[in-house]
Amino acid sequence: MARVTTFVTVTVIATESLSKRFPRVTALDRLSVDVGPGVTGLVGANGAGKSTLIKILLGLSPATEGQARVLGLDVATEGAAIRERVGYMPEHDCLPPDVSATEFVVHMARMSGLPPAAARERTADTLRHVGLYEERYRPIGGYSTGMKQRVKLAQALVHDPQLVFLDEPTNGLDPVGRDDMLALIRRIHTDFGISVLVTSHLLGELERTCDHVVVIDGGKLLRSSSTTDFTQITTTLAVEVTDSDEHPDGTRAVREALTARGIAVEHGGGLPGAGHVLLLTARGEETYDVVRDVVTDLGLGLVRMEQRRHHISEVFQETGDQRKEAVGHDS
Numbered sequence: 001m002a003r004v005t006t007f008v009t010v011t012v013i014a015t016e017s018l019s020k021r022f023p024r025v026t027a028l029d030r031l032s033v034d035v036g037p038g039v040t041g042l043v044g045a046n047g048a049g050k051s052t053l054i055k056i057l058l059g060l061s062p063a064t065e066g067q068a069r070v071l072g073l074d075v076a077t078e079g080a081a082i083r084e085r086v087g088y089m090p091e092h093d094c095l096p097p098d099v100s101a102t103e104f105v106v107h108m109a110r111m112s113g114l115p116p117a118a119a120r121e122r123t124a125d126t127l128r129h130v131g132l133y134e135e136r137y138r139p140i141g142g143y144s145t146g147m148k149q150r151v152k153l154a155q156a157l158v159h160d161p162q163l164v165f166l167d168e169p170t171n172g173l174d175p176v177g178r179d180d181m182l183a184l185i186r187r188i189h190t191d192f193g194i195s196v197l198v199t200s201h202l203l204g205e206l207e208r209t210c211d212h213v214v215v216i217d218g219g220k221l222l223r224s225s226s227t228t229d230f231t232q233i234t235t236t237l238a239v240e241v242t243d244s245d246e247h248p249d250g251t252r253a254v255r256e257a258l259t260a261r262g263i264a265v266e267h268g269g270g271l272p273g274a275g276h277v278l279l280l281t282a283r284g285e286e287t288y289d290v291v292r293d294v295v296t297d298l299g300l301g302l303v304r305m306e307q308r309r310h311h312i313s314e315v316f317q318e319t320g321d322q323r324k325e326a327v328g329h330d331s
């Protein structure tokens, strides 16, 4: 008998027309989005609805309308089964100050159903993984913000979930602490195969960490796509040319010729120390040909013509004021 092979795209989270209305505000507004395995960023300004979505996905808060499934389980009826398989790092400080990280994480592991010996072993492994060593025996009250974030992360991981929700894990961290946390988040997926949904109000910081980014604003979906698609919507070409006797300012001559051919040159000499660099938006292969022809016709030398990858935050700056205002940017 012929064997039929089907390719199934695994959906980790699926929402369909999901809404959450509070008396004075609509926190989620008919949100339909699918999230696959890997590391996914959920980005939106403060109040966009990120935490509300996470609480619904954990089965902790009922949706007003619509449906959602997590790991194939219905959030409305299978919340307990979802929480067995999903770890949650809440946004706000929620740690008891008087106990040590070890005591707290063992307690959380026991609450998740692990027997005492396994809970202790998993706690030691997880705290080591998040980078807490001798300090793990000291009371949490004396910890830095970075150490507290690591304890919150450890308790989300200790029961070996298939998926973790991390709500603003970089909040309150300095730039070095932020980078460390983002690297740690990436390793949760690469080292253990756990899928991650991580929220942030900073679009820029997620591009290095996430495979996929979902952007929401006012509870509505603005965009959901792979990080690469985000950063390659448009390609900027950096073009550098020589001068000649005939054209002592080669850069200017090329700029004028390109403008005459209908190619907008975004900035002239915008890169540090590169007075001869032109930046222009490439629209397919033909832009390359036009630049090459223009430079040759002017009798100039082409020093370089290279693609410059966009950062996510730049893409948003270019795609309209509404999005720009909706999403915070790295400073």
Ligand SMILES: Nc1ncnc2c1ncn2[C@@H]1O[C@H](COP(=O)(O)OP(=O)(O)OP(=O)(O)O)[C@@H](O)[C@H]1O
Pocket (backbone or CB within 6 Å): 022, 023, 025, 026, 027, 044, 045, 046, 047, 048, 049, 050, 051, 052, 053, 168
């Ligand atoms: N229990 C609640 N009662 C009333 N309004 C709420 C409640 N929880 C959230 N909201 C409102 O819903 C909107 C979305 O809040 P939510 O906390 O989900 O946003 P967020 O994107 O996580 O932002 P932040 O990072 O600031 O928490 C906000 O306007 C908020 O004030």
